Amino acid sequence: MTILDRIISEKRRTLSNLAYSGNSRRNGTTRSLLKQLEKNKPVIIAEFKRASPSKGIINNLLQPDEQACLYERFGADAMSVLTDTPFFKGNFTDLTTVFDAVSLPLLCKDFIIDERQIVYAKNHGATVILLIVAALTKDQLKQLFHFAINEGLEVLVEVHNKAEAERAIELGAEIIGVNNRDLHTFGVDLQVTESLAPLIKESGAFLISESGLKTGEDVARVINAGADGILVGEALMKSENLELLMRQMKKTQNLAGGSK
Numbered sequence: 001m002t003i004l005d006r007i008i009s010e011k012r013r014t015l016s017n018l019a020y021s022g023n024s025r026r027n028g029t030t031r032s033l034l035k036q037l038e039k040n041k042p043v044i045i046a047e048f049k050r051a052s053p054s055k056g057i058i059n060n061l062l063q064p065d066e067q068a069c070l071y072e073r074f075g076a077d078a079m080s081v082l083t084d085t086p087f088f089k090g091n092f093t094d095l096t097t098v099f100d101a102v103s104l105p106l107l108c109k110d111f112i113i114d115e116r117q118i119v120y121a122k123n124h125g126a127t128v129i130l131l132i133v134a135a136l137t138k139d140q141l142k143q144l145f146h147f148a149i150n151e152g153l154e155v156l157v158e159v160h161n162k163a164e165a166e167r168a169i170e171l172g173a174e175i176i177g178v179n180n181r182d183l184h185t186f187g188v189d190l191q192v193t194e195s196l197a198p199l200i201k202e203s204g205a206f207l208i209s210e211s212g213l214k215t216g217e218d219v220a221r222v223i224n225a226g227a228d229g230i231l232v233g234e235a236l237m238k239s240e241n242l243e244l245l246m247r248q249m250k251k252t253q254n255l256a257g258g259s260k
């Protein structure tokens, strides 16, 4: 059983605890990741990530609202919050706390396999949800994708290989995330973005390169390959000079140039 299998199996076990009810915290059509992608390059999605299965504790000392304010101040275009508890030590209170602290588009980074999780994420402040192609059947992916869109949410559809990218494109995904991390082996390779970028860009979707980005040079590499944005967790959570690192990541715009 791989780590992704274990995470999904744990999600199934806890699904019955999720309530459908509650009020959406979302404020109209503001906080749109798509709008950020249309006007900025590279779009930085800065992640609040305390821990992970591959790295253990990353940073247990930071407060989500304080870190979110720093991310926003230093140029983040959107935020991601890991809400999974058993494997990432996150929770939905973090998501709501970040929603209240900043005015950025907000991705609920979780392992979604059921409509109830989408409603729950929305009610806690998400404006974007993640669907991982590797974790869903073709029918599940389609159903959850359209459910989320009908709920007024945006969807980041995550892929790791050509077959998954083709499924995301067939679905009509407007934002496709290429995860450089293999969720079965934890191996990280930026070449994954480079190899899938032509196919994804040809479809007209925006491309977000996810995971393993540590430096401005890493970001320049994926932007030059065609990425419109990046999703960064560990490097930002561990940085001792967040302002400088985010400036270096942001300035790759000038190296890469071009638009969608």
Ligand SMILES: O=C(O)c1ccccc1NCC(=O)[C@H](O)[C@H](O)COP(=O)(O)O
Pocket (backbone or CB within 6 Å): 003, 004, 047, 049, 052, 053, 054, 055, 179, 181, 183, 210, 211, 212, 213, 231, 232, 233, 234, 235
């Ligand atoms: O990060 C992990 O170890 C991990 C393991 C299994 C499933 C998902 C995992 N991470 C989720 C993510 O996609 C990352 O948090 C995100 O892309 C940021 O990655 P990084 O910048 O490398 O922290």
